Amino acid sequence: MADLTAAAPAAAAAATAASAATLTTADGRPLKAALAAAQARAKRRAFLLVAPLLAFVVLTFIIPIGQMLDRSFHHDGFSANAPAVSAWFAENAQGTEPDEAAYAALAEDFKAMRENRTAGEAGTRVNYTLPETRSLFTKTARNADDLAPPFKEAFLAIDDRWDDAAVWQAMRSSSSAYTADFYLAALDMERAEDGSIRRVEENGRIYIYLFAKTFLVSALITLICLLLAFPVAHLLATLPMAKANLLMILVLLPFWTSLLVRTTSWIVLLQGEGVVNELFIALGLIGAEGRLQMIYNQLGTIIVMTHVLLPFMILPLYSVMRVIPPSYARAARSLGATSWTTFRRIYLPQTLPGIGAGSLLVFILAVGYFITPALVGGADGQLISNLIDFHMKNSNWSMAAALSAMLLAGVLVLYWLYDRLVGIDNLKLG
């Protein structure tokens, strides 16, 4: 014991003398290493606790999203099944007229495809880039036995589309497993016969319009939610606890009700023969002939989605407002501010974290919302997610993936903007 107490100051003195930069413990180990060793066990245990969740998230979230992103730019349906002609495309630059060698390679591929029954798969990939080419592939594969030199004539004998530059351009696009074609299509663009990128014809442009509409409708819903939620949240935050809890249950009630039940009740309310129209007629606001079309259109989508998403705005706002002491408003009033100035300059700025969180939450949910527009949107109330659903039903996974990825990118850009403008630290969700 006496040795120890004598040694400790000596060691400390030595350490100080040796270097001020690397601190060591009393027995000479570097301080950082000693700290890491001391905390290692606690860290291991903490990691074991989160490990199940981590595995769950990786399996059900990260991997599927990764696959989804992969599908949006990777499709080897053609390149894997038509290796010979893919090799010819690789050797011959863009704009080379398909020569006899090209047709020979194609013939070789078609014979293999007939044998492996993969012509449909390859055709599907080309079909994504140039519609109605899948049938050309299956038809040619059926007649692959007739393919003999000279190959070009043989192909043309089966179908005269085989010297169409567009078909060859589509095959060239498909010959690489990695392609931007799906993203081009999602931006209403296509490759011309010479490989340059151009916009699709006027009446074929749907995606950009739908993206814009989705973002606009979502922004509108977010704004309506904010305007409706702000007073409610303020009321909740200022009422005595017992009353506030009762009101909170009413706010949360929609959460506890099935989405289908809620949507159905909106249909009952808003349809042509519905409660609201009947009420308006009874009040003499509209004539029996002028029933308002409030469902199965964009208006229906907006009304029902606002209702569904309202709690996501109220809750963050409430959690922020609840902790703003009333003394701030009192201080502002005592300093000479009118109630409007107090609201604008003192109260509102302090609710910004809640406004930001609620808006971001509602907007992101609205952008990806699918079920409500599908049920009550009718023809013009459809959003981009309904189109993603359409492509998935038609097994065009790559197109669905590309659209989803663009949606994801849009949301991430917004998130980034929010971080730059408001700061993600200021986000308060509950």
Place this chain on the structure above:
Amino acid sequence: MQQGFGFIEIKTSGQTADKTGETNLAATMAAKSQSDVFVVFDHVQKSYDGVSLVVKDLNLSIGKGEFLTMLGPSGSGKTTCLMMLAGFETATNGEILLDGRPINQVPPHKRGIGMVFQNYALFPHMTVGENLAFPLEVRGMGKTEREAKIKRALDMVQMGAFANRRPAQLSGGQQQRIALARALVFDPKLVLMDEPLGALDKQLREHMQFEIKHLHESLGITVVYVTHDQGEALTMSDRIAVFNDGRIQQLAPPADLYERPDNSFVAQFIGENNRLEGTVEEIKGGRALVRLGTGELIDATPVNVQSVGQKTLVSIRPERVEFKPDLLPADAHMIDAEVIEVIYMGDLFRTVLKVAGHEDFVIKSRNTLGQRVLTPGEKIRIGWAPADARALDPI
């Protein structure tokens, strides 16, 4: 209007039933005519629930330049009074006058009263400079004038270098100074302070007490200060209003309050206090003889007792009790006491005695050279000058 209020007030308050509306008005007019009266509470009552009164018939005149403290336990109505003065609560009945003008209908932002809050209430999204600029901006003051005033106010609280900081970057004491500067920057005539030092540690609190007092003196403003800390009230105030149960129990300068409490509540609430129960035996020449339950006779000054045979509670401050007979008047009565515990407190000794059957009688003696230190178990005799013992109302 005034008369109408007075009439309602008679019906609701039993204690003031003897007063009439006319005398209310007369009292108010009298207060108004005195040029040095700045704030008047005239028969103010406040109820939150319509069932009970939080403030029961408050009558109070505060002079120009006065430092008045409202002191009382929590729930005594002192903060409610302050909030009514600031305009955040409306009086249920009665009238509040500011500089002779009734302000019941005046909204808070038009009262021009500076206010310091318990939690400072500095706006967290603004810098210190912006916080101070706020009251000047809403008054439409120009930028140059604003800056001069902000600088003056910050210098006044020795925070001149902190204009660009955010409140969260300041310590509690610094935030307190900024809150003070903000309440003073627009030159209000009246400043209200609602337990402004409650969140500070003891040393800082004492320092700030001095600073606030100093500012009050140098600026000549009227201050209404609310606290439950009697030490704070005694050090800073010109007058103290002791609140309990919605009423002012005593309104007096600090020394009067401490040395001459009007009733048992004030005696007990302010400072440490020994209480002895007994019956008045004799009142003669401003002196009362009180017989304790255990038979001893003690001297006291009659305050709330008028006649022989009345029950009373005699109150004596621990530092006024003496156990050396040669320091007492010749005719003073002395009673037996037994030392139970002696506590060394540095500057003084706090000795707990058993007196007349109670084991909570405390005396304090200064730790001077040659002071006689008592030991537990020791039997002594104690006494006091009759003026130091006050025969108050029995509880």
